[in-house]
Amino acid sequence: MRIRPITGTIGADIDDVHMTAPLDDEVREGVVDALATYGVVAIRDQSLDIDAFEAVARCFGPFGDTPFITPVDGHPDVLRLVREADEQGPLFGSGWHSDWSFQAAPPSYTMLYAVQVPDAGGDTAYTDQSAAYEALSPRMREICDGLHGVHSAARSYGPRGTFGRPDPRRSMEITGSDDALATQTHPLVRVHPITGRRSLFINDVYTVGIAELPGGEGRALLDFLLTHCRQIQFTTRIRWTPGTLTMWDNRMVQHFAIGDYAGHRREMIRITLAGDVPVGVNG
Numbered sequence: 001m002r003i004r005p006i007t008g009t010i011g012a013d014i015d016d017v018h019m020t021a022p023l024d025d026e027v028r029e030g031v032v033d034a035l036a037t038y039g040v041v042a043i044r045d046q047s048l049d050i051d052a053f054e055a056v057a058r059c060f061g062p063f064g065d066t067p068f069i070t071p072v073d074g075h076p077d078v079l080r081l082v083r084e085a086d087e088q089g090p091l092f093g094s095g096w097h098s099d100w101s102f103q104a105a106p107p108s109y110t111m112l113y114a115v116q117v118p119d120a121g122g123d124t125a126y127t128d129q130s131a132a133y134e135a136l137s138p139r140m141r142e143i144c145d146g147l148h149g150v151h152s153a154a155r156s157y158g159p160r161g162t163f164g165r166p167d168p169r170r171s172m173e174i175t176g177s178d179d180a181l182a183t184q185t186h187p188l189v190r191v192h193p194i195t196g197r198r199s200l201f202i203n204d205v206y207t208v209g210i211a212e213l214p215g216g217e218g219r220a221l222l223d224f225l226l227t228h229c230r231q232i233q234f235t236t237r238i239r240w241t242p243g244t245l246t247m248w249d250n251r252m253v254q255h256f257a258i259g260d261y262a263g264h265r266r267e268m269i270r271i272t273l274a275g276d277v278p279v280g281v282n283g
């Protein structure tokens with residue numbers, strides 16, 4: 001397995017490995033170690049159908065819950081993310097987020113496999129939430145360490161959310177519901193269960209406030225932190241080729257699907273793996 005960092009901060013390409021279940025311990029551990037170091041890895045030149053994708057994903061842990069989106073027939077844990085060449089309307093995943101952060105125990109890893117991608121465009125961008133935390137001043141880190149973010153799926157899947165109503169123009173079957181209005185509180189600064197590294201566990205799409213700072217105070221701090229996280233030096237982007245299997249760690253990165261490929265079809269399959277209840281600096 002050859003690991004090549006993409007930037008000085010986040011992301012690595014992995015070549016010369018075949019992801020076929022059952023995975024060798026060495027391969028599995030190599031990928032998990034690379035994820036702990038780089039946050040997102042693109043494992044190039046794989047050849048996976050849905051069964052093989054599921055079998056490889058299972059080597060990394062049990063699957064998480066996948067709400068609001070109709071999964072692939074016969075594969076309740078696999079989503080097909082499709083955008084047709086002539087499709088209009090909002091692009092799924094196009095906003096900085098960490099997958100399903102509104103859940104009580106949000107996913108650890110997401111695995112996304114490229115079936116069909118444009119020759120250019122359709123990259124996914126990532127930002128390193130640990131590097132962003134570490135770049136804050138000691139006083140700001142101390143303030144953040146004691147706070148909790150409020151997360152909700154309302155803006156995406158609530159009745160008035162981006163995907164809240166049926167849309168005949170959409171290839172993906174997404175069903176909004178009042179369930180999306182529920183809120184979930186998580187530590188604003190999360191301690192990674194493997195590395196012990198701290199990261200800002202907030203994202204643009206699902207973090208709607210700060211529990212201890214109502215109204216404008218919380219909004220102002222959240223806006224500052226979200227803008228801080230998007231600085232270019234914390235980011236990378238994965239350029240897809242058919243057969244690229246990308247894995248990222250939702251506990252330490254946000255991601256963003258870039259919608260710059262009108263006129264081209266893009267098809268991916270995705271599995272999210274079960275995670276833990278986030279642990280903060282004070283437990």
Ligand code: SIN
Pocket residue numbers: 081092093094110112123124255256257258268270
């Ligand atoms: C996602 O948010 O999981 C989708 C990412 C992508 O399609 O690039």
